[in-house]
Every structure is written in structure tokens, then in C-alpha cells.
Amino acid sequence: MTAMKKIEENLRKEAKRLLEGGEVSVVLAYGRGYDENHPMPFAARTVEDVDSLVFNEYCTFNLARYLPKYPPKTKIAVAVKAADSRAVVQLIQEEKVRREDLVILGIPVTGMKDQKTGEVIDNKTTCNMANPVLYDILLGDEIHGFKGGSPYDVLAELEGMDHDARMAFWKKEFEKCIRCFACRKACPMCYCDPCFMDASRPRWADKSPTPDGHLMYHLTRFYHLAGRCIDCGECSRACPVDIPLYLFHKKLAKECEDMFQQAAGMKIEDKPAMVNYGNQDSDEMLK
Amino acid sequence: MDFEPKILGIACNWCTYTGADLAGTTRLKYPQNVRTVRVMCSSRINPSFIIRAFQLGADGVLVGGCHPGDCHYGTGNLYARRKLAVTKKILEFAGMEPKRFRVEWISASEGKKYAEVVEEFTNDVKALGPQTKFKIRKD
Structure with missing residues (x-):
């Protein structure tokens, strides 16, 4: 849990810095849902919004989903886990977003849980990687030696x-x-x-x-x-x-x-x- | 009565369709089960065409294109090869017998090969019997 709390703290800190400095106009991350176990995607646009950001093991959503929705040249910071960072890379390959418009906040994490069942999803429904493949700022410590079998x-x-x-x-x-x-x-x-x-x-x-x-x-x-x-x-x-x-x-x-x-x-x-x-x-x- | 399969043939204008023409003009004998649709290039084929054909009751789908490297448009069939390879994997994983879908490179001068491929494919599909897995209309 401590690792998750640390990520949450870092997420708030970085989001605040980026929004205050005007580096980005929106931070895509996770916000409170109706309870602890049901966080939701959340777009922080002002410094006040930053306090609503959360991160815990139920934050499974892939926020790369929202990137192509923004008008071109919008500066966006996006929080990504391992699989999500691959989505960002794939979107850059497909020229749907530009690398220079993004600040990628990498989240190295394992043991994420499905909101519906509470099961750990590492290699069952997801790609079983721990560290993002592409990031500007890493919000936690890089995870070494994670093995959970092949995703296939x-x-x-x-x-x-x-x-x-x-x-x-x-x-x-x-x-x-x-x-x-x-x-x-x-x-x-x-x-x-x-x-x-x-x-x-x-x-x-x-x-x-x-x-x-x-x-x-x-x-x-x-x-x-x-x-x-x-x-x-x-x-x-x-x-x-x-x-x-x-x-x-x-x-x-x-x-x-x-x-x-x-x-x-x-x-x-x-x-x-x-x-x-x-x-x-x-x-x-x-x- | 013997089962006569309905087969959709999708042939590229420059190679396979001309090859089929050649098979006809040289009076080669081959089964009449293939209904050929002409497209300008094998990469024109949307994989949904193939799924749709199976849904509408085709017992097999045969795709013909130029030999890799011989494409009229340079690289069309190289893209098509990847697309059709993935299509084949999808059909297979969904539960369709892989023998019902075949891709063959037949050049304009290979009338004989066209006749042989059609004969072989028709026999393969005949052996499998009517296709019911994807079919949506009961007529």
C-alpha cells in the first residue's frame, strides 16, 4: 500500500507543478469515485482539482483512451501504467498524438485489481509488464525482477x-x-x-x-x-x-x-x- | 444428391483474373463452383468481405493475387499478405475450419495453376461439407 500512496503523493505533486507552471493545460489521471474501490478517470484542469487526484490498486483505466479526443497541440500530462504507456506509444506511431504535446507520468505498478471482481489482473487480462515503456517522469520506483508468467x-x-x-x-x-x-x-x-x-x-x-x-x-x-x-x-x-x-x-x-x-x-x-x-x-x- | 459447394473467388484484376481468363481461353476444365469477383488489387479486399461471404452462405473463399514482388501497384499484395494472414488467424480462432479460406498467388500466365487450385480447393471444401458456422440466412 505504501508504494501506491507514494505514487499518489507524487502524482499530486507533479500535477500541481505542471499546472502551476502552465506546462500543460490538463492532467489526465484518476479521481474519486463513489467509494475507495471505484476510482474514475479524472481530468485536472486547475490547481484546485489536484487534490481530487487519487491512485490505488483499482485504478485500472487506460487513460490513453482520451488523448485523441483533445484538439491538436493541446499540452496534456497523462498518467500511464505499463500497458497504457504502450497505448501512448502506439498512438504516437499512428500520428494521433504528438510526442512533444505530452508529458507522460509513468506509474510502475503490479497487482492492479479488477473493480468488479477484486482479482489481480497482472497476466490474466493485461500484458503483464511492470514498468512503462515510455515516460518523462516516473512516479514511483522502477520495479525489477517482476515475473508473472507469459501474458499468453x-x-x-x-x-x-x-x-x-x-x-x-x-x-x-x-x-x-x-x-x-x-x-x-x-x-x-x-x-x-x-x-x-x-x-x-x-x-x-x-x-x-x-x-x-x-x-x-x-x-x-x-x-x-x-x-x-x-x-x-x-x-x-x-x-x-x-x-x-x-x-x-x-x-x-x-x-x-x-x-x-x-x-x-x-x-x-x-x-x-x-x-x-x-x-x-x-x-x-x-x- | 452430391453436395456442390458455393465458393467465392476474389481475384486481382492484373494477375489472377487474367489467369482465370487464360484458363478459359485455353479450354482447361475446372469445377464451376467458384463465383469470381474481380478487384483491382488483392489489398482492396476488406476482411469483412470474407466474413460477410461466410455469413451469406459461402462454403469457401478463395483469394487470388499477383506473386509477391509482381504486384501491378508495386507493394499492394505485400500489404494484402499481412491482412489476409491475420484474417486467416481470426477465422481459425473463431472456430472456422482453416481449409475454407485460401490465398493463392496466381500470375496472368498461370491458367493451368488457376484450374488446379480451383479443383483442389473445391475438393477440400466438398470434403468439409456445407458451412453452417457463420451462416445467418436459412434459405
């Missing part, structure tokens, strides 16, 4: 199934979908305007939760995030009916890493995998 361990069960069983699994999960688009809203990479689901010509899938549209919506969304998903797991945590979307995203992240030798959001210099091609690409990937 959770896939073993599904990968072992045969095709029919897997289809049955996904059909059952997708049937729960009420098409609230919470997954889309929570995802830092879902910034398209309009989203293919909002387009009317062609209308790819029903916006209302008809069985016909389930596969089209989810599979296309998985495709759009292939090679870009940074495995923060926000989609599954946002889902009100608990569809394990992270499993599919993880699988595609794993395959893309294997095929393109590039993990999403690790280096600013990389080009996003799906708008690129490599000399090492071979027809093996189509087998």
Missing part, C-alpha cells in the same frame, strides 16, 4: 480446443452481447470516426444486438485491433456482460508478434505492423 498463458485452454468447440465457445459468449459499445468506448485504439459500425453505406452489421451482427461486429473489431492491441484488457473490464474479449485480442497479438516480429506499442520508431510489410514476410503466414 491464459490462451492455452482455448488453443487446445478443436474448431467446433471454439466456435461454440465464442457463439455462447457473443450471444450475451447487448451492443452497448462499451468495449469500443474503453479501447484506446478505437478512435475511428465514423466507426465501421456507425457507417450506413455499407451497413456491415446490425447496431442492435441481433444474432446476425455479433460475429461481424466482434470479428471485424478484432481485425481492426490486430497488431495494434496493446493488451490492456480494458475492453473486457468495461464489458457489462463479461465477454472475455481479451482472449481473442491476446491471441491476435501473439500471432502478430510471431508473424511480424513486432509487438504493438513498444518503440516510437516502429511503423504499425498492419500498414507495413517486411522483407522477412513469407507465404508461411498464410498456411
Whole structure:
């Protein structure tokens, strides 16, 4: 707990400094929710707002989600955990935000907990990294020697199934979908305007939760995030009916890493995998 | 009655479609199960087309493009290769049999290869039987 308190203190201190000095016009971090265990994303715009900032193990939200929403050239400070920092890097790669507009407040942390279940999410629904890959100011001590297994361990069960069983699994999960688009809203990479689901010509899938549209919506969304998903797991945590979307995203992240030798959001210099091609690409990937 | 699969073929204008033409003009015999749609480049193919085809009752989807390096537009099929590779992984992980989706590079002079690929793919799909996993209309 002390590490979390220290991060909270540092967060307030840095936010105050940045806002007072006029370096940034907004600090994206976490604020109080209706109780301790339910903090919320919070945008501090004035020095008075800074006192409302909190940080505890339930602050799972990926704040990179809000970056593309701000007008270009807005100076923003954003608090990021490991996966969130990968989202920021990926957004910079995709030229949705500019590095020079950002002050990245890195939070090295492990043992974050799901607000709904209270479970630790390290390698279950998220990418199992402790330290942000990109930051200007680190709000806590860097974590060394953190090992929690591969983020892809959770896939073993599904990968072992045969095709029919897997289809049955996904059909059952997708049937729960009420098409609230919470997954889309929570995802830092879902910034398209309009989203293919909002387009009317062609209308790819029903916006209302008809069985016909389930596969089209989810599979296309998985495709759009292939090679870009940074495995923060926000989609599954946002889902009100608990569809394990992270499993599919993880699988595609794993395959893309294997095929393109590039993990999403690790280096600013990389080009996003799906708008690129490599000399090492071979027809093996189509087998 | 024998099961005759419905197969959607998506062929690139410059290579595979011309190759299919050549197969026809040289009077090669191949199964009639493939309904070919012509696109200007294999990278024109939106993966949603493929999902949509399966939803509307296609039993298989065959995509044809130029050989890598031979693309009319230089690099189109190199992007397409990555896109279609990911599409294949998605179909597979969602539970579709991987043999129902195939990507093949067929150049304009390879009429014979086109006929062979269509024959082989049709037999593969025939062996799998009707596709019901993605299908949404019961007609």
C-alpha cells in the first residue's frame, strides 16, 4: 500500500507543478469515485482539482483512451501504467498524438485489481509488464525482477480446443452481447470516426444486438485491433456482460508478434505492423 | 444428391483474373463452383468481405493475387499478405475450419495453376461439407 500512496503523493505533486507552471493545460489521471474501490478517470484542469487526484490498486483505466479526443497541440500530462504507456506509444506511431504535446507520468505498478471482481489482473487480462515503456517522469520506483508468467498463458485452454468447440465457445459468449459499445468506448485504439459500425453505406452489421451482427461486429473489431492491441484488457473490464474479449485480442497479438516480429506499442520508431510489410514476410503466414 | 459447394473467388484484376481468363481461353476444365469477383488489387479486399461471404452462405473463399514482388501497384499484395494472414488467424480462432479460406498467388500466365487450385480447393471444401458456422440466412 505504501508504494501506491507514494505514487499518489507524487502524482499530486507533479500535477500541481505542471499546472502551476502552465506546462500543460490538463492532467489526465484518476479521481474519486463513489467509494475507495471505484476510482474514475479524472481530468485536472486547475490547481484546485489536484487534490481530487487519487491512485490505488483499482485504478485500472487506460487513460490513453482520451488523448485523441483533445484538439491538436493541446499540452496534456497523462498518467500511464505499463500497458497504457504502450497505448501512448502506439498512438504516437499512428500520428494521433504528438510526442512533444505530452508529458507522460509513468506509474510502475503490479497487482492492479479488477473493480468488479477484486482479482489481480497482472497476466490474466493485461500484458503483464511492470514498468512503462515510455515516460518523462516516473512516479514511483522502477520495479525489477517482476515475473508473472507469459501474458499468453491464459490462451492455452482455448488453443487446445478443436474448431467446433471454439466456435461454440465464442457463439455462447457473443450471444450475451447487448451492443452497448462499451468495449469500443474503453479501447484506446478505437478512435475511428465514423466507426465501421456507425457507417450506413455499407451497413456491415446490425447496431442492435441481433444474432446476425455479433460475429461481424466482434470479428471485424478484432481485425481492426490486430497488431495494434496493446493488451490492456480494458475492453473486457468495461464489458457489462463479461465477454472475455481479451482472449481473442491476446491471441491476435501473439500471432502478430510471431508473424511480424513486432509487438504493438513498444518503440516510437516502429511503423504499425498492419500498414507495413517486411522483407522477412513469407507465404508461411498464410498456411 | 452430391453436395456442390458455393465458393467465392476474389481475384486481382492484373494477375489472377487474367489467369482465370487464360484458363478459359485455353479450354482447361475446372469445377464451376467458384463465383469470381474481380478487384483491382488483392489489398482492396476488406476482411469483412470474407466474413460477410461466410455469413451469406459461402462454403469457401478463395483469394487470388499477383506473386509477391509482381504486384501491378508495386507493394499492394505485400500489404494484402499481412491482412489476409491475420484474417486467416481470426477465422481459425473463431472456430472456422482453416481449409475454407485460401490465398493463392496466381500470375496472368498461370491458367493451368488457376484450374488446379480451383479443383483442389473445391475438393477440400466438398470434403468439409456445407458451412453452417457463420451462416445467418436459412434459405
